[in-house]
Amino acid sequence: MMNFEQSERSLAWMERVRAFMDAHIIPAIPTYHAQAAAIDRWTEIPPVFEELKARAKAEGLWNFFMPPSDHDDEYFTSPGLTNLEYAPIAELMGRVSFASEVFNCMAPDTGNFEVLHRYGTPAQKERFMLPLRDGVTRSAFLMTEPAVASSDARNIQTAIRRDGDHYVINGRKWWSSGAGHPKCDFFVLMGKTDPDAAAYHQQSMILVPRDMPGVTLVRHLPVFGYDHAPHGHFEVLLEDVRVPAENMLLGEGRGFEIAQGRLGPGRIHHTMRNIATMEVALEKMCRRLLTRRTFGKTIAEHSVWEERIARARCEIEMARLLCLKAAHMMDTVGNKAARAEIAMIKIAAPKMAQQIVDDAIQAHGGAGVTDDFGLAELWANTRIVRLTDGPDEVHERQLARMELDKYRAELAA
Missing domain, CATH: 1.10.540.10 (Acyl-CoA dehydrogenase/oxidase, N-terminal domain)
Structure with a gap:
C-alpha cells in the first residue's frame, strides 16, 4: 500500500x-x-x-x-x-x-x-567527500563527449590507461557542469580502461583533482544564451593527466555499475524541482491573465486560457504523484526495482514543465521572452533537463522494453 x-x-x-x-x-x-x-x-x-x-x-x-x-x-x-x-x-x-x-x-x-x-574508500572519502559534505568545495561529473553520441555511454572514448602507480587520462569532455566553478575541487570522470572487455565492462570511473597538470577548461557552454555562472557547463580537455591509481573508484570496468547507482537519485531530484517550476509558472500565468484585459474581459476569461490552466493543474498533480510513487519505490524496493517509475517521471515531468512554462510565456506576450519575469530562463533551465542524465529517448527506450518484456514470454508460449 x-x-x-x-x-x-x-x-x-x-x-x-x-x-x-x-x-x-x-x-x-x-x-x-x-x-x-x-x-x-x-x-x-x-x-x-x-x-x-x-x-x-x-x-x-x-x-x-x-x-x-x-x-x-x-x-x-x-x-x-x-x-x-x-x-x-x-x-x-x-x-x-x-x-x-x-x-x-x-x-x-x-x-x-x-x-x-x-x-x-576511506582515503577517498577523507580527501574528496568530507569537504563536499561541509560545503567547502564543489565538484563536476565528466561523462558526455562531443565526438560521440554519449546517450549510449558505451561510445565514450576518453582513455584511462594504467602506468605503474598512476592512471594516464586522455580525452575531451563537455557539458561538464560545475567544472569552472571557483570552488570546484575534483571531477568524477568516466572513461575507457579496457577497449577489449565486454561492452559494459570497458568503462571505469576515477577521481581527478581539478588542478592536475593537463586539465584545460576549453570553453563554457551557454544554455540558450544563459551562462549559469559561476557554475556553468564546460568543455574540458584532458591531455596526459596523471592520477594516482588509488583514485580509481570501485575497480576497473565498473563504471556502468557506478553510473546506475549515481543516476537514480539524481534523476528524481531533478523532477522534484521540475514540479516547483510548474507551480511557479502557473502562478505567474494566472496572475498575468487576471490583470490584463482583451476584447472586453480579462484574458483569464477566454476559454483557451481556462483550458490551459486546467490542463496545467492536472499535469502538476499527475507529475507530483508519479514522483512520489517513484520515491516510495526507491525507499521500499530499491533504485533498481524502481527503474520503470524513475524512467516515467524523468520522461514526463520535464515535458510537462516545458509546456506549462511555454504557456506562461504566451500569457505574458512579448514580456514573457524578456528577462523581466524570469520565464525565459525558466524555460531554458527546463528544456535542458530533457537532456541531462540521459535524453528522453533513452528513458523511453528503456521503459518500452520493460513494458514489452511483460508480453514476450506470453507470445513465445
Whole structure:
C-alpha cells in the first residue's frame, strides 16, 4: 500500500526550510542579482550567497538529499529523510534557482557525494567527500563527449590507461557542469580502461583533482544564451593527466555499475524541482491573465486560457504523484526495482514543465521572452533537463522494453 501523506518529520523539516526561505532567501534575491552583476561571476561568488549558505549550515538546514544509511556515520550524518520525505522539501527549494545550493543539495555534487558514499574508500572519502559534505568545495561529473553520441555511454572514448602507480587520462569532455566553478575541487570522470572487455565492462570511473597538470577548461557552454555562472557547463580537455591509481573508484570496468547507482537519485531530484517550476509558472500565468484585459474581459476569461490552466493543474498533480510513487519505490524496493517509475517521471515531468512554462510565456506576450519575469530562463533551465542524465529517448527506450518484456514470454508460449 502506498501512503503519500507527508510524515511529521518531513513536515517539520519542510517548515524550517520554508521559514528560512521566506526570511532570508527570497528577500535576498534582488541583492544576489545586483551583486552578481557587479563581479566577475566566473571567479567570484556574490557575498550574500556565501552568507546565506553559512547561515543555513549553522541552523542545521544542510545535506537533506541523502536517505537513511546504516554505515559511514563517521563520514556523513544527514537528517535521514527518505526519498519520499525529501521530495516535497526538494520541490520547495526548487522555487528559487539557487536555493538548493544554499542548503548544500545541488547537482552534480549530490550525485558525486552519493558515489563516494557508496563506493569510495576511506582515503577517498577523507580527501574528496568530507569537504563536499561541509560545503567547502564543489565538484563536476565528466561523462558526455562531443565526438560521440554519449546517450549510449558505451561510445565514450576518453582513455584511462594504467602506468605503474598512476592512471594516464586522455580525452575531451563537455557539458561538464560545475567544472569552472571557483570552488570546484575534483571531477568524477568516466572513461575507457579496457577497449577489449565486454561492452559494459570497458568503462571505469576515477577521481581527478581539478588542478592536475593537463586539465584545460576549453570553453563554457551557454544554455540558450544563459551562462549559469559561476557554475556553468564546460568543455574540458584532458591531455596526459596523471592520477594516482588509488583514485580509481570501485575497480576497473565498473563504471556502468557506478553510473546506475549515481543516476537514480539524481534523476528524481531533478523532477522534484521540475514540479516547483510548474507551480511557479502557473502562478505567474494566472496572475498575468487576471490583470490584463482583451476584447472586453480579462484574458483569464477566454476559454483557451481556462483550458490551459486546467490542463496545467492536472499535469502538476499527475507529475507530483508519479514522483512520489517513484520515491516510495526507491525507499521500499530499491533504485533498481524502481527503474520503470524513475524512467516515467524523468520522461514526463520535464515535458510537462516545458509546456506549462511555454504557456506562461504566451500569457505574458512579448514580456514573457524578456528577462523581466524570469520565464525565459525558466524555460531554458527546463528544456535542458530533457537532456541531462540521459535524453528522453533513452528513458523511453528503456521503459518500452520493460513494458514489452511483460508480453514476450506470453507470445513465445
